[in-house]
Amino acid sequence: MKYLSLHSWEVDRKEAIEIQIKLRENISLRRTFGKIEKVAGADVSFLEKEAIAGVVVLKFPDLEIIERQFFICPVKFPYVPGLLTFREGPALLGAFEKIKNEPDVILFDGQGIAHPRRMGIATHLGLFLDRPTVGCAKSKLRGDYLAVGEEKGNYSLLREGKEVIGAVVRTKRGVNPIFVSPGNKIDLPTSIKVVLECATRYRLPEPTRQAHLFVSGLKEELAQIKS
Secondary structure, eight states: OOOOOOOOOOOOOHHHHHHHHHHHOOOOOSOOOOOOOEEEEEEEEEEETTTEEEEEEEEEOOOOOOEEEEEEEEEOSSSOTTHHHHHHHHHHHHTTTSSSSOSEEEEEESSSSTTTTSSSHHHHHHHHHHHHHHEEEESSSSSSSSOHHHHHHOOOEEEEEEEEEEEEEEOTTEEEEEEEEEEEOOOHHHHHHHHHHHSSSSOOOOHHHHHHHHHHHHHHHHHHHHO
């Protein structure tokens, strides 16, 4: 997969925030695709001072895995809430660059526009990849919402003031909901629909669940090699 080069990753915190504010002007929250044939999940794990990024591509709607790629590189940006992409982005782009089966929609373990500057990792890398992206976070970063019904498919809109920035979606009865927000080139209703269609027996949608399992396994292997 090819991707755009929108800015340098060699920046400090102030420059990173300025980049997010500038990139915000380029976000599109309109659906830009037709039939979905392939979806991907992306996640990152860390070992010492290295980032281990993994991308898993699955057929849709049967969710059969057709490709997995990873990339490992040094971490050069500190952990700063709201600036996750500057820590994980370079490794993820390295993994995406290896992908041969280009996905129609990409799900990230993180936020889309449900972010202080509307520039979560799904939005930020959605601009780099120029692909429809969705943020599927396990916890809330911004916004308020009402209680979510207990059945799979129930959801509550996530709002910041009068602005709708995502939805709190129940993907399985009896488990905590997840926080879904559009990243780029997709709208909120479609984001919710895709996430629910990718949610099988687990809380997390299968693309990000498989990406998490992939990088967790790679981390364990790398730790054994280094020990």
